Amino acid sequence: MKYMFQMVMDCGHGLEKEINKRWRTQKPIDIKEIGALFTTNVIGSCAFGLECNCFENPNNEFRVHTRKFFDGSIARALRIAVTLGFPSICRKLGVIFFPKETTKFYMDVIKNIIDYRESHDVKRNDFVQLLLNIKNGPSADGNSFTFNEIAAQAFVFFLAGFETSSSTMTFAFYEMAKHQDVQDKVREEIRRVVAKYDGKITYNGIMEMTYMGQVFDEALRKYPILATLERIVTKDYKLPDEDLVIKKGTKVLISLQGLQHDPEYFPDPEKFDPDRFSPENKDKIHSCVYMPFGEGPRICIGMRFGVMQAKIGMAIMLKDFRYLLHPESRNMKLFSKSPLLAPVGQVLLHMERVE
Numbered sequence: 001m002k003y004m005f006q007m008v009m010d011c012g013h014g015l016e017k018e019i020n021k022r023w024r025t026q027k028p029i030d031i032k033e034i035g036a037l038f039t040t041n042v043i044g045s046c047a048f049g050l051e052c053n054c055f056e057n058p059n060n061e062f063r064v065h066t067r068k069f070f071d072g073s074i075a076r077a078l079r080i081a082v083t084l085g086f087p088s089i090c091r092k093l094g095v096i097f098f099p100k101e102t103t104k105f106y107m108d109v110i111k112n113i114i115d116y117r118e119s120h121d122v123k124r125n126d127f128v129q130l131l132l133n134i135k136n137g138p139s140a141d142g143n144s145f146t147f148n149e150i151a152a153q154a155f156v157f158f159l160a161g162f163e164t165s166s167s168t169m170t171f172a173f174y175e176m177a178k179h180q181d182v183q184d185k186v187r188e189e190i191r192r193v194v195a196k197y198d199g200k201i202t203y204n205g206i207m208e209m210t211y212m213g214q215v216f217d218e219a220l221r222k223y224p225i226l227a228t229l230e231r232i233v234t235k236d237y238k239l240p241d242e243d244l245v246i247k248k249g250t251k252v253l254i255s256l257q258g259l260q261h262d263p264e265y266f267p268d269p270e271k272f273d274p275d276r277f278s279p280e281n282k283d284k285i286h287s288c289v290y291m292p293f294g295e296g297p298r299i300c301i302g303m304r305f306g307v308m309q310a311k312i313g314m315a316i317m318l319k320d321f322r323y324l325l326h327p328e329s330r331n332m333k334l335f336s337k338s339p340l341l342a343p344v345g346q347v348l349l350h351m352e353r354v355e
């Protein structure tokens with residue numbers, strides 16, 4: 001994490017330059033787009049060793065393809081529902097989850113990276129290198145990866161890594177723009193910690209920003225990015241106090257949206273209240289009612305990285321600026337058809353410099 005921190009911070013300098021530029025124009029910013037450009041740069045750099053340069057060129061191919069994947073159209077929603085619901089039939093019929101041109105783009109990018117690294121004997125401390133190490137040496141179970149498996153892993157990592165963190169940033173900023181007292185408290189914390197580390201945002205400093213962590217946790221409580229978890233039952237299970245047995249092999253959907261908005265566990269659930277996650281209160285929350293990163297052996301593999309990149313983005317953006325809701329964005333609506341929880345349209349914020 002410490003090694004990755006520096007790479008994320010390098011992308012953070014681009015973010016800092018960009019928000020200063022936007023502030024000078026005096027136009028509102030779309031936090032959803034700024035967050036996505038930042039996290040696309042981060043994941044491109046940390047996972048693949050690529051400079052995506054999204055701020056300089058917001059319509060570069062990386063961003064164009066990720067936008068396509070998360071477009072939320074009815075056709076896309078249908079395709080997702082059908083491929084997730086009936087995978088083996090879809091495989092036979094050739095119905096695919098991702099748009100063809102998107103798959104081709106990523107496969108080509110990854111093939112080029114692998115070819116280059118292998119022919120020039122280049123090694124880098126990133127995700128692609130980890131996959132290459134597995135490809136070139138037998139893994140614990142004696143198997144290694146094929147090119148397609150590497151490409152698929154890298155592709156999933158890219159998609160899982162950028163939109164989740166940028167959406168969490170969007171929801172946190174939306175709520176902080178609505179609750180200026182919360183925003184001021186986060187900014188005070190950032191400034192105090194940054195001053196302690198000679199005016200720099202450091203790894204230890206980010207870890208010490210505990211109130212910002214509470215805001216982040218509460219944003220993910222109110223807006224679980226993946227609204228449902230999926231599991232397959234491995235043995236017959238009788239529900240306690242119910243006359244119902246869930247049979248082995250049944251696919252179960254666990255609604256995070258339902259659990260995290262249940263007043264039994266989170267009183268007044270529509271209220272944005274970071275104090276639910278204060279050091280005194282946090283331990284009282286049952287781990288299986290708050291699971292924005294999942295739970296068990298399949299828990300999100302990028303959890304710590306996702307938290308780190310979103311917190312760095314938030315610290316950079318909040319340190320010197322205040323954000324206020326633009327009248328058009330006062331009532332954010334959520335996409336019901338997207339595979340991930342996401343706001344409909346732009347989330348516009350006004351910026352003010354804070355001395």
Ligand code: HEM
Nearest residue numbers: 160161164165168226292293294295298299300301302306
């Ligand atoms: C705020 C940010 C993030 C949120 C809210 C989030 C949420 C989740 C959730 C709910 C799951 C399903 C876990 C389960 O079924 O128990 C998941 C899986 C996954 N996430 Fe994340 N994630 C985030 C960031 C990231 C990042 C940054 C990466 C990669 C760099 C990543 C990579 C993955 C992968 C590869 C899986 C599949 C793991 C498996 O099936 O074993 N995620 N994530």
